[in-house]
Amino acid sequence: MTDIDRETGTDTVRFLTADGELAPTGSAEEYTPYLDRLSEADLARFYRHMVVVRRFDQEGTNLQRQGQMALWVPSHGQEAAQVGSAFAAKPQDHIFPSYREHAVGHVRGIDMLSIVELLRGNTHGGWDPTDPTNGNFHGYCLVIGSHSLHATGYAMGMQRDGVVGTGDAEVDAAVLCYFGDGATSQGDVSEAFVFSSSSQTPNVFFLQNNQWAISVPVRVQSRTPLYLRSRGFGIPSVQIDGNDVLASFAVTAKHLDDARAGRGPQFIEALTYRIGAHTSSDDPTKYRDEAEYEYWVSRDPIVRFEKYLRSLGQSDAFFAEVRTEAEDFAADIRHRTLTLTPPPMSTMFDHVYSEPHPVMAEQKLWLERYEASFEEGQA
Amino acid sequence: MSTIDTTASGTTRPAARVEELPMARALNAGLRQALADDPKVLLMGEDIATLGGVFRITEGLHAEFGDRVIDTPLAESGIIGTAIGLALRGYRPVCEIQFDGFIYPGFDQITSQLAKLTNRGQGAFSMPVVIRVPYGGHIGAVEHHQESPEAYFAHTPGLRVVSPSTPNDAYWMIQEAIASNDPVMFFEPKSRYWPKGPVDFAGTAAPLHASRVVRTGTDVTLLAHGAMVSVLMQAAEIAQDEGVSAEVIDLRSLSPVDYGPILDSVAKTGRLVVAQEASGFASVGSEIAATVAERAYYSLQAPVLRVSGFDTPFPPAKLETLFLPDADRVMEAIDRAMAY
Numbered sequence: 141m142t143d144i145d146r147e148t149g150t151d152t153v154r155f156l157t158a159d160g161e162l163a164p165t166g167s168a169e170e171y172t173p174y175l176d177r178l179s180e181a182d183l184a185r186f187y188r189h190m191v192v193v194r195r196f197d198q199e200g201t202n203l204q205r206q207g208q209m210a211l212w213v214p215s216h217g218q219e220a221a222q223v224g225s226a227f228a229a230k231p232q233d234h235i236f237p238s239y240r241e242h243a244v245g246h247v248r249g250i251d252m253l254s255i256v257e258l259l260r261g262n263t264h265g266g267w268d269p270t271d272p273t274n275g276n277f278h279g280y281c282l283v284i285g286s287h288s289l290h291a292t293g294y295a296m297g298m299q300r301d302g303v304v305g306t307g308d309a310e311v312d313a314a315v316l317c318y319f320g321d322g323a324t325s326q327g328d329v330s331e332a333f334v335f336s337s338s339s340q341t342p343n344v345f346f347l348q349n350n351q352w353a354i355s356v357p358v359r360v361q362s363r364t365p366l367y368l369r370s371r372g373f374g375i376p377s378v379q380i381d382g383n384d385v386l387a388s389f390a391v392t393a394k395h396l397d398d399a400r401a402g403r404g405p406q407f408i409e410a411l412t413y414r415i416g417a418h419t420s421s422d423d424p425t426k427y428r429d430e431a432e433y434e435y436w437v438s439r440d441p442i443v444r445f446e447k448y449l450r451s452l453g454q455s456d457a458f459f460a461e462v463r464t465e466a467e468d469f470a471a472d473i474r475h476r477t478l479t480l481t482p483p484p485m486s487t488m489f490d491h492v493y494s495e496p497h498p499v500m501a502e503q504k505l506w507l508e509r510y511e512a513s514f515e516e517g518q519a
Numbered sequence: 520m521s522t523i524d525t526t527a528s529g530t531t532r533p534a535a536r537v538e539e540l541p542m543a544r545a546l547n548a549g550l551r552q553a554l555a556d557d558p559k560v561l562l563m564g565e566d567i568a569t570l571g572g573v574f575r576i577t578e579g580l581h582a583e584f585g586d587r588v589i590d591t592p593l594a595e596s597g598i599i600g601t602a603i604g605l606a607l608r609g610y611r612p613v614c615e616i617q618f619d620g621f622i623y624p625g626f627d628q629i630t631s632q633l634a635k636l637t638n639r640g641q642g643a644f645s646m647p648v649v650i651r652v653p654y655g656g657h658i659g660a661v662e663h664h665q666e667s668p669e670a671y672f673a674h675t676p677g678l679r680v681v682s683p684s685t686p687n688d689a690y691w692m693i694q695e696a697i698a699s700n701d702p703v704m705f706f707e708p709k710s711r712y713w714p715k716g717p718v719d720f721a722g723t724a725a726p727l728h729a730s731r732v733v734r735t736g737t738d739v740t741l742l743a744h745g746a747m748v749s750v751l752m753q754a755a756e757i758a759q760d761e762g763v764s765a766e767v768i769d770l771r772s773l774s775p776v777d778y779g780p781i782l783d784s785v786a787k788t789g790r791l792v793v794a795q796e797a798s799g800f801a802s803v804g805s806e807i808a809a810t811v812a813e814r815a816y817y818s819l820q821a822p823v824l825r826v827s828g829f830d831t832p833f834p835p836a837k838l839e840t841l842f843l844p845d846a847d848r849v850m851e852a853i854d855r856a857m858a859y
Contacts, residue, residue: 263641264635264638264639265639265640265641265643268640268641268643269640269643269644270640270643270644271643278607279636279639279640281632283627283631283632286600286627286628286631286632288600289596289597289599289600289601289603289604289628290600290601290603290604290607290632291604292597292600292601292604293600293601293602293603293604293605293606293607293608294604294605294607294608295604296601296604296605296608297604297605297607297608297609297610298608300586300608300610301608327596327624328596328597328600328627328628331592331594331596331597331600332597332600334592334594334597335591335592335594335597335601338592487641490641490642491637491638491640491641491642492637492638492676492677493637493677493679493701494637494642494645494646494647494700494701495699495700495701497701497775498775499775
């Protein structure tokens with residue numbers, strides 16, 4: 141019996157079996173109407189995003205191994221959890237990711253090269269969350285769980301701005317916040333539950349339980365299934381098969397609707413698996429069982445969804461086209477990564493403060509003159 | 520006796536240009552003005568709404584401004600973390616930390632998030648969050664209620680750190696801190712909450728980060744912030760009686776430090792004594808002493824001397840007068856400086 145079997149109860153929401161067969165669990169029934177929102181084109185988009193981001197993730201790993209980045213954070217295996225939930229968000233919703241949500245960022249429209257720039261050491265941020273073309277996708281946050289409070293405060297602001305529970309589908313908004321199983325042990329996540337429950341904020345907390353917090357299995361974080369965690373805070377919760385993109389979409393869509401309507405915070409635990417390492421600095425063979433890995437590979441979210449699409453009659457040509465698109469995408473990322481130049485020295489000083497600061501001005505000038513002194517010496 | 524006239528329209532106007540007020544009421548008036556001036560300003564903290572805060576700094580503001588004055592759950596990281604989210608949404612939160620020693624559960628949110636987010640975002644957004652911290656000793660309280668943790672925050676790039684010593688500065692500086700687009704740590708000397716001083720409601724705010732000469736002298740410069748400024752004024756009186764002319768500078772801003780008036784003063788006196796309630800090791804006073812030694816080397820006639828709390832935990836209240844520098848301890852340093 142694997143951890144996942146212990147974790148998965150009869151309440152787990154799943155539409156697609158690991159073999160790609162549409163066989164909704166009993167608990168999936170209430171979410172079935174949300175699948176009606178999906179067109180064939182939407183399903184194709186789901187697949188396209190999952191495949192492209194997996195290829196992007198592979199390219200990121202390659203580039204790191206080739207010395208182009210200090211670090212890579214793989215998302216391999218978690219594509220369904222991310223793509224399904226991201227597609228459930230509306231344009232006016234805001235997303236607070238952890239740091240592995242590459243597929244969510246792709247759905248929301250960020251330039252994926254900005255993830256490379258972050259992990260290459262060109263920047264601590266990468267994309268501008270205030271730029272409307274970035275889909276309200278906020279910055280990655282590396283201190284585990286700390287952003288859950290930012291997401292909660294942001295949702296408190298939405299309440300004050302009157303964009304919750306108006307009944308106007310174009311206006312009502314929510315905040316979708318991602319974190320992992322390790323984060324659930326952080327005090328900030330519990331405090332986010334406390335504050336969001338207290339203020340009944342429009343938050344959907346989306347936990348990707350990928351079974352491992354670096355080398356520590358989820359059973360060390362919690363003796364009970366994690367989806368039960370929020371209930372003591374008065375936050376309704378549901379557990380889903382996170383490798384089923386349809387479950388991820390439908391369940392997130394429902395709970396975002398609830399949050400936007402003013403029914404308070406919601407909690408979703410998506411059971412998934414980190415197929416790759418925690419980061420490129422990690423070696424999962426030191427702590428993970430091969431059989432467990434194989435078990436999860438057999439539940440691959442993309443393979444599963446491809447089987448389903450084929451059962452609906454999707455053509456070989458479509459799958460070939462998506463593979464080509466993914467290759468082109470990776471080639472473009474590679475090309476642009478190799479042309480990146482180091483950030484200008486001034487970026488170290490220019491935005492430490494929003495307003496003029498004498499120490500920043502003084503130290504920036506000092507460094508410029510110091511660096512220039514070497515150039516003069518060579519002349 | 521009411522010191523503020525609340526008009527029927529709900530807006531507030533000072534009853535007179537200059538009033539004698541304790542710092543606690545001056546802060547209250549400053550917060551009221553900030554709330555009235557900008558609908559995006561929010562106050563949040565433990566017990567600050569109905570109760571008005573354990574020091575009553577926010578008394579009456581919940582009644583006047585409703586849900587813009589928020590009683591939060593009891594969790595400092597949660598207070599600061601949600602304030603960050605509100606700031607990202609365009610609000611200007613002013614957080615109250617109930618006591619100095621309770622700030623540490625919020626330390627990560629302050630130092631790793633609030634202080635760094637603008638830099639992380641390369642200026643795409645700012646973090647106009649004020650964190651009010653009643654700090655320091657002299658109140659005979661239990662553990663964690665009398666500390667001076669300023670140095671942790673002055674050491675952190677991205678934060679601004681200020682501390683008023685008078686009711687007038689408190690009134691103006693809190694408004695300037697709230698108007699700043701950067702995060703400001705606002706250390707309120709709680710032992711100075713209740714002594715009265717003039718507040719000029721029609722006056723002009725001095726720049727938030729300016730240090731200020733508050734007593735002129737020629738023989739030695741004394742420097743401190745917050746509650747310690749009044750100790751320096753006592754010491755300067757004693758020194759006067761002993762024939763030593765002391766100049767006193769109110770630091771006001773701990774980060775950035777306004778060195779201009781300090782260096783001008785040291786150029787004149789040749790001696791500097793820095794006083795603080797905080798433990799001396801790796802403190803703001805140590806930083807200033809090092810900088811003045813670097814920049815005023817040829818002016819100095821004596822080493823820069825520090826008068827600090829001891830490098831112990833803040834002691835039980837029955838020992839606090841031994842821990843906290845008083846005028847006699849400052850005099851001891853003045854005598855040493857004059858002996859060179």
